Each structure stands twice: as structure tokens, then as C-alpha cells.
Amino acid sequence: MKTKPTETKFECAFGRVRQLFSRVAWLGAVILICSSASAQNLFVSGKNLPTNEGPGDGYGAIFRFTWDGGQSVFASGLYKPGNLTLDSAGNLFFMDYVILEGGASGNAAVFKITPNRTLTIFAFGLSYSSNLAVDKAGKLFVADYDSGIIYQYKPNGLRANFASGLYHPSGMAFDSAGNLWVADNSIGNIYQGSIYEYKPNGKRVTFAALDPSDRPAGLAFDSMGNLYMADLGGKIYKYDLSAVLSPHGRTTFGSVPKSAQSLTFDGAGNLFVADAGDASGKGNAVYKFTLKGKRSTFASGQASSETFSHIALQPMPVCCQ
Template identity: 25%
Template sequence: AVPAVKPPPLSTEEEGVPPLPEAGWRAQRLKAVEIIGEMGTGVGEFNAPTGIGVDLHGSLYVADSNNHRIQRIMPTGDVFVFGSKPGNANGEMWGPMDVAIDPDGQSVFVAEQGNQRIQCFRYTGQYVGVMGGFSRPSGVAFDPEGMLWIADSGNQRVLRLNTKTGQFIGGMDKNAGLHRPTSLACDAFGNVHITDSVLMNVLRYSYSGKRLGGIADNRKLRNPGQIAVDGFGRIYIAETDADRLHVFDLRANSIATFDRLSTKQGNLSRPYGVALSSNGDIYVSDTGNHRVVRLAWE
């Protein structure tokens, strides 16, 4: 079972706030460069893909939610399926919502809303272990220190887990201003960014739980899904109800949006997931169109 985690109190002090990169990105444009998959149940096909992740070797992991599995798509084009079958036994899946790969690329963690748990697999697909006690867990992400953050949505909290020891070492809950955390991402500056589907915002905290701001404090995002942050401090948000990817800087300035591929390929439809590769590729799970789209900066 997951122990109760009492977050540190909110602080108004500015000491210890990591320096932010310079803001002021000029308006930029994104373009679609590849479409991956289509609707179906076969290998390499999807049914409502949600959270996605990329490992250090460039393999793309997709939470193929309504097919109740994870698919790993390697740079060679080969596809490997995680999840022996739909179900609630160890190694089976029901409604996987998100996936995170550890910094070594050896272990894969899956947030399963249907089974209210987090499962761990080797990158080869071998089942390793399970942790329960969550309520609708919807997001998982590693920070630069190798700790796993979990968005325990139904319990109105996020937890920070040392996966080597199995110990929880921090987190935040509704006392820190969270209502329904759904996804999270950690940047290189000591911040964790958390989407909240009730507040329609992306909140920024220090690892110790200090609230540092929000992307949409003065406006509302339209049902933000998964987020990712690159090394320049650009925050990529899958804005699901707006059918677009929205990019901000750390000062909450909007610097780019993307919603349309081409006349032939159509628009994004209820995108949920977003992930970044080490070589700069941007992946978006185009959930309503049952595919993943790879983007690049023009």
C-alpha cells in the first residue's frame, strides 16, 4: 500500500528557486514529419493512444489504452508489445494511461487507471513488479535525479518515489493547491510541472513542494493532457479539448501551437500525450485519430 505523504507547506520565500532560462523566444512554427500507426488491434496499430515516452536509444513507448497494452516502437521500425493480455493479473493491463522509462533505459513504468496500480517491466517486456494503493493514477515521469513522480489523480496528490529502494521521499497534495493532477514532467532546473484537470492549468513546483507559478494563472487551458519540457525550458502541452499542441516558455509566454498536419492528413483530434527525444523529435499521441505524430521545428 502507498503510505500517506504529507507535503511540505507552501512557502513564499524565494531562496532556492532555481534560475530560469531567459524568456523571449520568438514565435516559432512546428511541422509534421511522420505519422505512426492507425486504428486497429494489430502490432503497430492503436486504439486511443494516451501517454507516450522515449528512451535514450530513441525507442518510442505508447500507452495503447483501449487495446490494454504498451507498444515499443524502435528506430528500426520493429515493434514490441508489453502486456500479456487485457486483465488484472501481474503482467496484464487494463487501461494503461501513461508510461515512463528510467534514465538507464532498463525499466519501464506503466500507470494503469483501470487496475489502479503502477507496473514495472524490463525494457525487454519481462514483468518485474507492481505497486497498488492508488486511485486512478494517470501520469508517471522521471526527474534528472532518477526519482519517479506519480500523478495519483483520484487521491489529489503527486508522489516522488525512489524506485531503487521502493521508498516515497516526497510529494504534494491538495494542501499544496492540487485538485486533480493528471500528468507531470520534470525539467533540468529543479522544477516539476503538473497538469491539473480541475484547475485547467499547469502548475510549477520545486521538488520540496514550493509553488512557483503556473502556465495559465491568468487564463484557462482547455483540458491539458500530458506535458514535456525540453532543455531550453520550453513546455509542450497537449491541449486536448483545443485539439492542439501548445508550447510555452517558463515565463508562461505562448510561443507556438500546432493543430493541422495537412489537407490530406487532417487535424489533430483530442491529442493527449507528448514526449521528446534526445535528438529533438517531438511526438504527440493524436488520440482521437488513433495515431502518433512526429513533429519538428521549422
């Protein structure tokens, strides 16, 4: 049975998304949009809980931050926006739950918002913790956390299996050559986790074995081709692909106080990391790291009202590069 998409109207300036709900409600995403290389806007997914009301799903929101830290609510009335990514055409993809009548959550799905603000469900039948990445050709890759399968979706929605045999893929990123890098979390299994490199033809190469204590949550490349991994234990690891600094070229680039949930680079080379906080959400924040690893607090969330979870960055247009 097909579900009629919910019509969603957006305000282009600082403002809230006005949603017209039919039988399904939708969630939001996280982006970084630039008008110039020095003025990128950071979008962060999370929750915007009413004052004096306890935590709970159904208050998903997108917060918009200007380059100087100015904050506004960009979208509200969402459910639980999660992993997200954008293609070069400006289409936004993200994971969330379908909200059923009465407020209950249904199955997880990939949602798509086009540049003209049309919102649809792009793919069903996936686990909520699935990771997303888009290649240069506009194909969407979805690493299903539960099944360990990486699916490839063409822009028309046609799906194919790209890779399988993973345990819990927990982070994906494309390098400048179009190779897909995946962090596989083996937690709960007897085998050690690894970071794999997949060639465009699907051939897999093991890049590095993860430490038993590692809990990967996200991957990102800097402009020099170095790979960074966010760990739920709070550390950000850097892999130098051009030199062997340790058995697999890994050093600790920095850390956040609680739990590194996701990470992304801006056009100036600054690294932004979302700290999900502790189990109750306390201590969540977005941190900014300079090229030399100096950390500063970019935005602070509050467990009683605002919480942050995921961040992502829209590819810069040619004018901004």
C-alpha cells in the same frame, strides 16, 4: 495464444507509415527527436478524421512538427494512441488498443517500436489510461490507472511489482537523480490525491497533497529540477523543489483554454502542452511556453478533422546537449 506481430514499414522522411495488417492493427505514438539543440521535431498523437465523417476511433494518427511549426502526417491508420515514452536507446513505448478483425477494439496493451522500426506488443493486461515512464537503465514503468499498481518491466519484458496502493496514478516522471514521481488522482474516492516520490528501492515519500479540485494528467521536470503538473482543468502548476513558496511550494505557471492533457520540455527549456479541448475535441491545440511562462499557439487542431492528445520528447543524444 501468441499473436503474430503486424509488420509495419516506416518512411524516414515526412511520410505516412505503411502498415501491412494481418489479424491485428497497431497505433502510434508521440516523440520529439533532435538533430541539434535548436531543431527538435515534435510528434503528437491524435486523430486524423476524414472530411465530412463523424468522430470515431480507428483514425488514430501521429503528426510530425518541425521546430518552426511545419506539420505533416507521420503515421496513419492507427487506433487511439495514448500515453507514451522513449528510452535512451530510441525504443518507443505507448498505450493503445489492439484492433480486431472487423474494426472492433480489443484489450489495451503497451506497444514497442524499436529503432529499426520493428513493432511488437510489449505488455498485455493493462488499462488504456496507464501512464508510462522509462528510467536511465532502460526499465519501463507502467502505472496502471485502474488497479493502482506500478509495474516495472526489464528490457527483456520480465515484470515485477514496483509499488501498489494508489488510486488512479495519472502522471509519472523521473528526476535527474532517478527518483520516480507519481501524481495520484483520488477522484471518486474519499481520500485526497497526492504527489509521491519513489526512491529507486521503492520507498515512498509523500511530497504534496493535491487540492480536491485537481485532476492531474501529466508530470515533467525542467532542467533546473522544478516539477510541473498538467491539470485537466487547464492549468499548469509548478513545484519549486528548492524553496517553499506556499505550503508545498506550488504556483500556477500558466494555463491553456480547455484541458491540459500532457506536457514536455525541449532542450532549450520551452514547455509544450497538449490541450485536449472540450468533450467534443473542439479547441484542442499544442501550446508553447517560454521559460518566463509566455504562451503562444504552436499548432491548432480542429474537431472536424485533426485532434491532438499526447506529446512526448525523446532524450537528446550527447551531441545535442
